[in-house]
Amino acid sequence: NYLLGIIISICGNVLISISLNIQKYAHVRQAQRGSKPYYTSTMWWCGVVLMGIGELGNFAAYGFAPASLIAPLGCVSVIVSELNSLRISSHFSLFVDAFT
Numbered sequence: 857n858y859l860l861g862i863i864i865s866i867c868g869n870v871l872i873s874i875s876l877n878i879q880k881y882a883h884v885r886q887a888q889r890g891s892k893p894y895y896t897s898t899m900w901w902c903g904v905v906l907m908g909i910g911e912l913g914n915f916a917a918y919g920f921a922p923a924s925l926i927a928p929l930g931c932v933s934v935i936v937s938e939l940n941s942l943r944i945s946s947h948f949s950l951f952v953d954a955f956t
Contacts, residue, residue: 857920857921858920858921858922858925860920860921861917861918861919861920861921861925861926862917862921862925862926862929864913864914864916864917864920865913865914865917865921865926865929865932866929866932867910867913868909868910868911868912868913868914868916868917869910869914869929869930869932869933869936870910870932870933870936871906871907871909871910871913872906872907872910872911872914872933873932873933873934873936873937873940874906874936874940875902875903875904875905875906875907875910876903876907876933876937877903877937877940877941878899878900878902878903878906879900879903879904879907881899882894882897882899882900882903883900885897885899886900910933914926914930917929
């Protein structure tokens with residue numbers, strides 16, 4: 857049962873990380889366009905929904921494993937966010953270098 861809780865928590869934290877990156881992308885895109893508020897963006901709402909699903913996954917994980925195992929797994933979202941930002945920034949810098 858502990859393994860199921862750990863897997864659910866890791867999946868939830870990965871979803872949270874992805875959702876935060878989607879929301880940031882939606883904010884940046886809206887700022888570049890300068891047209892509407894961010895909460896009118898479908899992409900931003902997809903990020904919010906993914907974050908809710910990830911948080912529900914974390915909440916469900918507490919039912920399968922003790923908090924002493926689940927709570928420290930929150931660092932997974934930090935690690936995944938860092939890896940995503942490195943990957944995204946490297947693609948962005950290659951894109952910018954190609955056009956300058």
